[in-house]
């Protein structure tokens with residue numbers, strides 16, 4: 031897997047992923063290409079439509095954040111065939127020349143074959159019409175948005191995996207917020223029987239550890255797991271374990287998003303306060319991205335959770351709600367979050383192996399690379415509120 035902004039800059043100008051990679055491997059950069067004669071660019075394999083775009087003569091490149099989001103939402107796969115072995119290209123559903131439209135709605139990720147079809151006419155009819163393209167794109171993006179939550183839940187059904195912590199009241203609040211009737215959840219009856227909740231499903235308050243007594247602990251755990259699963263049906267949860275990259279993360283997530291991050295976390299105790307809570311700060315730092323959150327260890331789901339898993343340095347998966355994203359003077363991206371749940375790690379969630387072909391084209395930027403998208407400066411702090419659930 032390579033990670034390179036040069037490829038991103040070329041794809042923003044209509045180059046397919048395979049050619050972008052080859053040019054980058056041959057040490058070309060956008061700036062160097064722009065100094066070449068058109069004939070030379072054709073020799074390098076760039077098409078007649080792409081050459082003027084590279085030279086900046088016909089249209090501006092697709093903005094950085096739109097490109098990243100479009101590729102991410104489509105998992106770097108053609109929305110028609112989803113074949114991970116084919117190079118991809120970002121195509122304008124309504125041609126740029128007519129639409130001047132670089133918005134995500136007008137962009138489709140296509141493989142080289144389907145891109146050819148989208149541009150070729152058969153008996154004067156487009157083979158792959160804009161309507162058909164839009165339908166394929168919508169269907170694929172919808173399926174993609176279901177993949178992360180599904181994978182997170184499927185792997186908790188394995189014996190070795192479990193939740194070590196729930197932010198009980200926050201999870202309850204969000205479950206109700208998305209319109210779920212908690213009394214209809216499978217785990218509700220058991221939780222009620224064991225006094226983990228009242229008749230309306232509200233969690234019973236308790237001093238100190240929440241998980242005391244076998245029956246109560248089991249029923250509360252089940253009830254909480256059901257709530258989390260219900261939330262996942264309504265809210266979009268993104269597994270960004272692989273995307274902790276300050277160059278692209280700002281385009282992918284926004285305040286209010288639910289994200290899942292698996293990796294190494296360090297937990298440090300915070301000074302005791304008067305509430306009796308056992309407050310802990312959790313932190314994950316990687317690639318100049320720092321995620322931090324505070325939680326109460328008393329809400330750990332078992333003795334071993336409290337005395338082992340939520341201490342020191344551990345490899346775990348955390349379900350988080352993003353509260354703020356900020357860049358400091360040293361260019362570190364700080365994400366302050368509310369932790370909703372913490373679970374044991376699962377190898378499939380770290381590498382996102384469940385998503386065939388993800389990141390094959392390696393478009394996620396890399397710290398060591400020069401930043402190629404000079405003409406695409408984007409606003410990292412800019413609040414993108416569209417589509418965020420107001421939790």
Ligand SMILES: [Zn+2]
Pocket residue numbers: 108109110111112113116140141142143144145
């Ligand atoms: Zn295709």
Ligand SMILES: [Zn+2]
Pocket residue numbers: 120121122145148149
């Ligand atoms: Zn096209």
